[in-house]
Amino acid sequence: DVKVTQSSRYLVKRTGEKVFLECVQDMDHENMFWYRQDPGLGLRLIYFSYDVKMKEKGDIPEGYSVSREKKERFSLILESASTNQTSMYLCASSAQGRDTQYFGPGTRLTVL
């Protein structure tokens, strides 16, 4: 079974802090994705990566950056956290040429 893990289930940070959310998948997938999920808005794509060191902006990249130095790991970075970044963050991966995405359990981030 594909396993996607995220570094924290719950995280509380203060405004202005730099925040790292990490995602690791164990199935050698080429594609990895970061979403945020907010009530009434569904899932929105922040960034995705289809190869090591490759990244593309999703629908809402502002205020975020990403890093993919190794194939299995995709990090989401909040350079200076703000209260409007309080949300559930979901990581997913998929194999190249395959459309099904596999999700991690999510990180609920609260920015105070």
Add this chain to the structure above:
Amino acid sequence: SQQGEEDPQALSIQEGENATMNCSYKTSINNLQWYRQNSGRGLVHLILIRSNEREKHSGRLRVTLDTSKKSSSLLITASRAADTASYFCATGLTGANSKLTFGKGITLSVRP
């Protein structure tokens, strides 16, 4: 912009009844998928239907796709309390590099 829109937003049924959920989308797609999310968890892939398919089955799940109407429906037969969850449709666009666009979700409650 949101591609998939689910209907209804919330559905409450009795155990043993069938649950039907609908999804409409706006542009041409390569595939349409349904995912389930239990409260506070990540999404789990349920079923995928390609644009050249009209109907697919998986266990108690039946999904249909009508590309002329740009709509899909997910039927869960003989529902169980454990089916209580949020359900999302996601569309994959041609040439979109495995990206998916998710709807806002349907909350299904199955009463024991």
